[in-house]
Amino acid sequence: MIGVILLQTLRIAVPYLFAASGGVLAERAGIVSLALEGFMLGGAFGATLGAHYSGSAWVGLLCGIAAGLALGAVHALACVRFGANQIVAGVALNLMVVGATRFFLRLAFGSSSNSPRITGFGGEGTAGALQTFANPLLWLGLAVMPVLAFVVMRTRFGLRVRAVGEKPEAAESLGVRVATVRWAAVVASGGLAALGGCWLALDQHQFTDQMTAGRGFIALAAVIFGRWEPVRAGIACLLFAFAEALQIQVQGTNAIPSQFVTMIPYLLTLVALAGLVGRSTPPAALGRSEG
Template structure:
């Protein structure tokens, strides 16, 4: 008697959305990581006494500030999965902010959305022409776009925002309208049960209430759309034929070309999508301020690139990275003293890393993590308020720390950044 093993090809398909929303060990690990993170934050909040760490206002601001970073990271995901390094995300965001300011001045938030995404897509098209068609080094082209975008938006501002328009060389007039927002019925609308529970300051319960209240009250419809783009991107890239062909261009373009995949065309499409998403990130920055201002991006395109790397070129990972950087940005805006509590959080996390490495018998890594945990704990105990300069750069410092901790587990697409010429490989 012989038994026939069931092959993956013969198993009934549950569908992409079912596969995404249900699953086994990996989904359980993610769930436990989320629960563990909430518990750790609650412990740090109770010990430090800094209520802003888990307050609904901080978490609401974190969501708002994470969206532009997440959109830039999603833009980088599409480009780099197709094999094109996009250092120009910052410049494409800059173009998106100017387009949003100009479009919003004329046609309200809908015009800001369309024109900002279009300007970002134009930046992506320029990058695609330089890297895909002319074989320019991807990093050089990206840096050039970052520099060019700054000059272009200043030139356009001086050309368009003349006297009497309400704008000037460094800013646009105010937007004609803002996108609509909503609150989730039963959670953040009606009696403020979550607000009352948050105000109690109870361990864990108040923190969960603050989390739910911050993420469900006054949420913009476009913010919800941006969050939904994360699972949509996963389905497109990992559950469709288009996504499979696009990712093959970033892994082995010569093999993909030999199988009939239009490599050049897909690279163009991916980089244009990348620019449009980065431009949308710039649009959201304009929505936050209600106006375009020069220098509005503040390096968020580069932080988005860091979130992409931290997330290992995966939608879920980059969303977590964007959330982390958005939280650090929101916290430094809400409270200078609460930023000091992050040192205690770092100490707890590094202590956990030290124990984990010790169990794995990696003594050097365990000793280093333990030493840094002790230094962070000493800093928390001895520092009352950080200087303004350090507080302002909290998101950037967080970026460096996270990348240094995550660097050993990264795996970029194999052909990422390589110039491809048909027939040369």
């Protein structure tokens, strides 16, 4: 029972971990990450197309990442080059990706609700646990937050990311190219979040309409609940996933309505926002269009 719950927790947490890592990176560079949901959905769709036409999950993975990087570039173009309002740009991107995946799903497969079955990671028919542990994305997902923590806190690039997110003018005066660093962070965040979408598509062996189902916003909640620190955000992802796994186990008993479990990440984040469990202070330049 406990083993089942823990395994379930990991499986649910992987997409959150990828998306939240993208969120941490972009937000530390000062760009609001409302488009995580869109990046994930785009990644899932790219992975599906790649895997469908090549018959290889690895090609699917690459296509998913490419889709995420491309969407990240669109977000960077809007927010960094044009100085668009980052919140509006994020909302627009999410809307666009939902529409575009439906449109091209119909174009490619003649259905706007789901794709045919694709190859994914983990052969079919094997026991659930083995299948999960054979998925390389699981290990990548568990590694992503510690690696990101190292990159953000210990490398030159990470220092620059934090500088342009906190004091862009100061960074600029020291010769840091603010726009370049932000471009890099936002494009990378698109690729990272897309990995979460790749996990969904390759794990479920197909693409379904709006299959990310708000996971990008749970990841955003984890970023804020984790106070913009990679490891804390990772722990928040695991926590949120654990609550969901627990709910799936007790579903049959009707002990707690599933809708209330759904609320947990959002309620916790609201409480964290109110400063009741320690102050959440965003990067100082977060959301500023120009800097």
